[in-house]
Amino acid sequence: MSDSQEHLAASGEFATRHIGLRPDDITAMLKRLGFSSLEELVDAAVPAEIRLDEPLELAGLRRPMSETEALAAIKQLAEANTPARSLIGLGYYGTLTPAVIRRGVLEDPSWYTAYTPYQPEISQGRLEALLNYQTMICDLMGMEIANSSLLCEGTAAAEAMAMARRITRSGPDRFFVDADCHPQVIDVVVTRAMPLGIDICIGDPATDLQPTEVYGALLSYPGSSGAVRNLEPVIEALHSTGAIATVTADLLACCLLRPPGEQGADIVVGSSQRFGVPLGFGGPHAAFLATSEKHRRSIPGRLVGVSRDAAGRPAYRLALQTREQHIRREKATSNICTAQVLLAVMASMYAVWHGPEGLVAIAERIHGLTAGLAAGLRSSGLHVRNTSFFDTLTVEVPGGPDRVLAAAADAGINLRRVDDDTLGASLDETCGDATVADVLTAFGVAGATEAHSGAFVAAPAATALSGIASELKRTTEFLTHPTFGAYRSETEMMRYLRRLASYDVALDRSMIPLGSCTMKLNAVAEMTPVTWPEFADIHPFAPADQSAGYRRLIADLEAWLAEVTGYDAVSLQPNAGSQGELAGLLAIRRYHDDRGHPHRTVCLIPSSAHGTNAASAVMAGMRVVVVGCSDDGDVDLGDLDAKIAEHGEQLAAFMATYPSTHGVYEDGIRQVCLKVHEAGGQVYVDGANLNALVGLAAPGTFGADVSHLNLHKTFCIPHGGGGPGIGPVAARLHLAKYLPNHPLEPDAGPDTGPGAISSAPWGSAGILPIPWMYIAMMGAEGLTRATQAAILSANYLASRLGEHFPILYQGRHDLVAHECIVDLRPFSEWASVDDVAKRLIDFGFHAPTMSFPVAGTLMIEPTESESLAEIDRFCDAMATIRAEIDKIASGEWPADDNPLANAPHTAIDVLADEWDHPYSRTEAVYPAGTNVASLVADKYWPPVSRVDGAYGDRNLMCACPDPRAFETA
Structure with missing residues (x-):
């Protein structure tokens, strides 16, 4: 057995399963390439100047764990969490995931290992599910067009703020935000507004909004306090001055409430979490943005549309500006790269499973429980501030809330402290009479146990919708398309999910050889803990002692990722690579501002960079200057010198991808970093290609100052059809104080940070068990072996394909990194x-x-x-x-x-x-x-032949089509 074979075997039981190459394969592949060992290949491919001096070590992980050991260890972390009945609200609610959806979508690799549907012919299943999602959003919100998911409610609101500015184009750079929006949503909007030069005004729309002084406003419906207000007068006032009205709305509430679109809203945003998606300590959850047809070319994110294939059959595909950040770069209107597709699919299937009548029943039951709670509180003399409500009450507590909070905690219930004399309670579909009784008892209401027999939760309360004003009660139908009524039995639902999955090519069917996207194994052992209640059912703002296991897991991951990257600090809050980019660039901006250099706003970006790099720089308030590349794909050092000389005093940052987007290890990266630092700039290294570095080199040690990582690439979080993702940002010590923080969680980041970059303190925390398991089972040696195997596979593939096609770029010794480009x-x-x-x-x-x-x-x-x-x-x-x-x-x-x-041939x-x-x-x-x-x-049989994208753009249809369209075809 060779050294390479011995090391592979020694790297751990799991590593030998994760790495697809067997020892004899490695020997044969190396022989073809002319090397005797993996180490010899890596020495030839990877520049010595960037190599780590010592082997990678991971704190607290002396050796890789077996699957059994890792599952036992993470079970201990899970048991340190305490799921409670969290009535905290703030946009996060307990929900019941239908078992058929949990098993048929969330736990099914045909759904969670799929990639973004850029190839529509092999993505018809997930595209149909996303079209269902868009239809669901449009119907419930009363809007004409919706995208197929954004990252979280806060980022959706921020995208709406930017979209409203694009629509108006002129007028004051001031945006009004309803103070009754959720606090984390407000904070994300403020964070995103600052670098764009947008002034945020926060207040009560009824008294503080001056329509002539703003270009748009964000209104809440219902409010964070639970208030359900008629928005029409405010929206009419905004429209009278040409301002844009955005509403953040609750999907389930709009089953009973008059939808925002019927009140004149221009844009509606929100979260679909409570449609069957677990709390997950804050994510991942699919947000949405809906608008009118006239603004369809301004809508950010992905838009699924109906087109036709070569035979004229209806077919789905991504429409319009879906990949605009890769095409328009610094002219892009958004830096979105990842959505929350898997979660959007779950939410859409929740609506398919329950149908309109089921959703109305759930909403009416929740409202009835809330009405019963309000009646019980008022009957005991407590002041409920809400004169209107759907599921949330704000209650004044004489003498302060501590006694009530403690009593509720004893009953296993979390309430929300609003201020020093007020508490909030938000009910959800997991609640029942017993929950109401326990809450009333905690407030000291005499005889509250009678609620078990329905004394406080009378059926007429739900029927009358007593907390909703008559003019705000919904009168229009929704989800009338046959899809939302056809799958009521579990047999039919199971078959529907199976049929859609069979239309698609995911990693469970074959290799997905996407360059720069790293579609690798998402092992079952890594996925298993995600659906455990101890991880799935924790509210992001639950008391800290209820999330001790999560916090230890987060601390482990932050430490391990810092060691892997050579940086000093890591924030897990960004829930996509693009969000990590933005967070890193905001850190650079704050660093220059604090040093008295606010004029440093130029960001140098190579012409080969990922499209999101330029878009993120613009969103961070920077001016993009492109640096050319030489014929071999490397950064043109002469052009870099010229651009530094031209913009030296204004230079803020240089963004590089390493290895380069061309798939090679550039020799001059240390020299590039030195040149930028000498000119007073900072170096941002895009971590998209980290799979070629782990264990061999680390950006923080070869000159970079900050990077984002893609846990959905290098560290095995599944792509899930285009999301979820996590894009942590890692930085050296001098930038650590500028990493994201959070208004509701002091442990989530430094006080000196720029604010929240996503709604939840630790972003998509619910899927952090996946990279924790991966790293724990691979260990330092296994991670290093994975990188070596990736380099070997890419070079073997380049060697074989080079017999038939030109290989466009090759580096030292005619070798590539982890990917190659066929010309x-x-x-x-x-x-x-x-x-x-x-x-x-x-x-x-x-x-x-x-x-x-x-x-x-x-x-x-x-x-x-x-x-x-x-x-x-x-x-x-x-x-x-x-x-x-x-x-x-x-x-x-x-x-x-x-x-x-x-x-393709059908x-x-x-x-x-x-x-x-x-x-x-x-x-x-x-x-x-x-x-x-x-x-x-x-044999895989595509369900449609080649899709005509241009036809779909000319005849845009972004909701479920009439079934007769398919019959005719």
Whole structure:
């Protein structure tokens, strides 16, 4: 056994399962590349100047844990948490996840291992689920168009603030925020407004709002206090001056309330958490933004639309500006890169499962319980401030709230301290008569136990909707599309979920070789703790002693990630890579401001950078200046010198991706960092490609000042169809004091931070058990071996593909890092990059990253999790495609009628009575040169042929279509 084989075996039981290469595979692959060991390969590929001096070590982790040990250890952490009946509210509620959705979506790898649906033909299942989500939002909010999820309610409100500015374009740079919005939402809006130069005014819309002095306003419905107010007069006043009215609304409340759209709202935002998505200590939860059709080109995030395929059949795809940050860069209107797709799917399926009548029943029951609670409190002489409510009451407590809080805690209930003499209580679908009785008892209401028999929760209270004014009661129908009434039995729901999943290609079906996206194994052992009640059912603002296990897990992760990256401090609050970018750049801005250099606002960005880099810099209030790249893809040091000389006094930061977006280890990164530092700037290293560094090099040790990481890439949080994600920000000591903080949780960040970057103190904390398990089971040596295996797989793949296509960029010794770029431009006369991507579907593969960072190319990343057999299968498919291109070039097949131009091929097309193509049906779906037996045994049949995106943009439809459209097709 070679040194590489011995080290792989020694790196731990789990590592040998996570890494797809067997010892004999490693030997064969190294032999092809001309190396005798993994260490020799890495020494040749990775510049010595950036290598770690000592092997990676992880605090408190002497050796990797087995799966059994890690599950036992994280169970101990879970048991240190105390799930309670949290009636804290503030946008987070107890909910009941239907078991069929928990098992059929959240715990099903066909849903959680899928990628963002940029290839619509192999994403029809999740696209339909997201279209259901958009339809649900539009119906409940009374709006015309909605996106398919944002990161959290706070960031949705901030996006609406920016969107309103784009719509108005002129007028005062002042935005009004209703003081009755949730405090964390207000804080995120303030954080995001500051670098954009937007002045935030907070107050009571009835008395403090001056419509002529603002370009827009954010109103609450219901308010954080529980108040349900008629918004129409305020909205009319805003419209009279041309201002934009945004409303943050509650989905479940709008089952009973007149929706914001019917009151004239221009934009509506909120969270879908209470539609079956666990609390998870604050996330992940899918937020939404809905607006009118006339603003469709201003809406941020992803928008699912209905188009048609090559045969004219209806087909779903992402519409309009979905990837605008990669196209428009510094001109992008948002830096969104990750959504909360898996959670949006869950919320949409919750609506499908319950249907409109079920949702109304849940809402009426909650409102009836709240009405009973209000009646009981008032009957004992307590003052309930609300004259209107849906599920939340604000109650004055003579003598202060401490006694009531303690009594409630003894009953296992968390209430919300509003101020020194006021408490709040928010009921949800997990509550019953007993909950009301316990709350009344905690307030000292005599005879409260009678609530068990319904004395305080009378049915007429729900029927009359006693807390809702008559003019605010909903009168319009919602969720009338047949989808929301067709799946009432569990049998039908199970089959619906299974049918949608079968339409898609996810990691459970085949390799997803996306460059820069690192689609690696999401092991079941890592996923298991996520649905444990001790993690799933903790409110983000529960008393600290109820989340002790979470806090220890967070401390472990922060320490481990700091050691992996070479930084001094880590914040886990950003819940996407783009949010981590923004947080890091805000830290740089605060650093310069505190040093008396507010004029430092120029951000230098290489032309090869990720699109979100430039968009994030603009959102941080910086001016983007592009630095060119040389022919080999490296940063052009001469151009960097020229740009530093030109902008030196204004230089704030340089953003680099390392290894570069071109997939190579640049030799000059230390020199780049030194040049920027000498000019007074800071260096931001994008952590998207950290999978090529872990255990070998660390940004914080080779000159970088701050980075974001992608836990949904390098550290195994599943992509979930495009989200959830976590994008922690890590910084050196001098920037640590500027990392995000939170208005409701002092332990979430330093007092000197810029404010909250997401709604919850630790972002999407509910999925932090996944990277904790991954790191614990891999250990330092396993993490290092994973990086080495990823480098080996990428170079082996580049070597094999290089026999058929040019490899665009290679670094030292003609080696790549963890990905390679195949150049298809020499073949563009006969086949486009799109043709190759669609043809791969016939082989059962998801396409690699298309035309990024160079148009006409494929960026391919095999990761460490794939076996040699699967990598070879992909290489064989690409070799076959090259042979097919040669047939087109030779004239054997016409340029407009060949397997590539017509790909992908559906079953209904190849089974048609007529077949008039110059290639056979067998060549279409079982291409020569591949393992046909394997394709026959596990053939993926796309549900639609090539989707016409342009048609969908010209005929935009972003809600569930009439079923007759499918019948006609």
